[in-house]
Ligand SMILES: Nc1ncnc2c1ncn2[C@@H]1O[C@H](COP(=O)(O)OP(=O)(O)O)[C@@H](O)[C@H]1O
């Protein structure tokens with residue numbers, strides 16, 4: 001099924017939209033034309049009777065005609081979102097609003113902007129369709145089996161948020177709009193700051209009221225990040241934590257795994273009730289350990305407790321962060337104390353604090369240093385078929401250069 005229809009004579013713009021929808025769920029159907037169809041029925045007929053979710057008009061189409069088509073569309077097929085790709089002037093914005101146009105797309109926009117706008121337009125379309133036919137389900141096509149990845153550590157300040165944000169951005173490249181990062185560090189969460197987001201809604205809104213009853217409402221409470229991922233940020237004030245229960249967390253993750261391929265959960269240090277609730281749902285645990293004895297011992301104890309509680313997720317990934325040979329420990333020492341092999345090593349790197357402060361994860365801006373390389377290796381572990389591929393053993397010597 002084509003979710004998106006584009007009418008334009010402009011092949012450069014067509015290429016940009018094509019790039020933007022690559023990897024997204026649903027296809028793009030392009031009509032290369034500099035004239036408009038007679039009416040909505042004309043388009044639907046060409047689509048074998050299946051209406052799209054989003055119709056993009058232009059650039060290169062007569063704006064007046066586009067607005068006319070948009071208003072007829074709005075009357076006959078209100079569930080289809082119309083996006084106008086034209087330069088917005090005050091007059092056209094007003095006319096477009098009256099015609100029921102959902103959004104303006106600047107013809108010079110980049111693919112990230114186009115992707116985010118299309119996702120929003122199709123969310124709005126899905127919402128309206130549900131309003132019209134509440135019995136239809138809009139669930140994603142992966143059978144509700146999204147992977148829930150808990151990023152955790154016994155201690156704070158060891159790199160959980162750094163790893164979680166980079167993992168989400170990295171996975172977003174293979175699964176655009178199929179990834180959500182959830183900040184469960186409910187008191188001092190900093191996913192929003194690490195991703196330079198200013199959320200309109202937070203996790204408090206998501207677990208109370210309408211969103212908890214309806215996954216479509218929940219999706220509109222998420223914040224869209226330009227890298228093509230969603231985020232659910234921590235409450236604005238630490239006292240809100242008390243209102244969020246373990247049962248809220250369970251239900252939330254349950255809802256999200258119906259809608260997303262990957263749910264990356266950043267957590268507060270330790271094994272509090274929200275972390276335990278996350279582990280109940282998690283398919284994967286990513287443990288972050290620093291290069292210090294308390295951090296390494298804490299991890300061993302953590303593993304033991306989870307085994308006893310029978311809460312250890314199916315897959316475990318151990319990340320040794322801030323690796324530095326000046327710490328006076330070897331990888332062997334770490335593995336012996338933890339009692340398990342380390343899967344990924346991230347060396348200490350100047351780029352990471354800088355990227356945290358800038359609010360741009362290193363995997364977003366394509367840095368090439370050793371820490372980024374390690375983060376990319378971590379992302380690879382979550383791609384389909386990873387288990388089946390041959391893997392090199394961690395190169396021990398390379399670790400502490
Ligand atoms: N490998 C690394 N090298 C240098 N600094 C790092 C590294 N990993 C994380 N940091 C920095 O350490 C600080 C704490 O990391 P953060 O991810 O917020 O930890 P946590 O979420 O576990 O509290 C951040 O400023 C981050 O940029």
Ligand SMILES: [Mg+2]
Nearest residue numbers: 160161185190
């Ligand atoms: Mg953190």
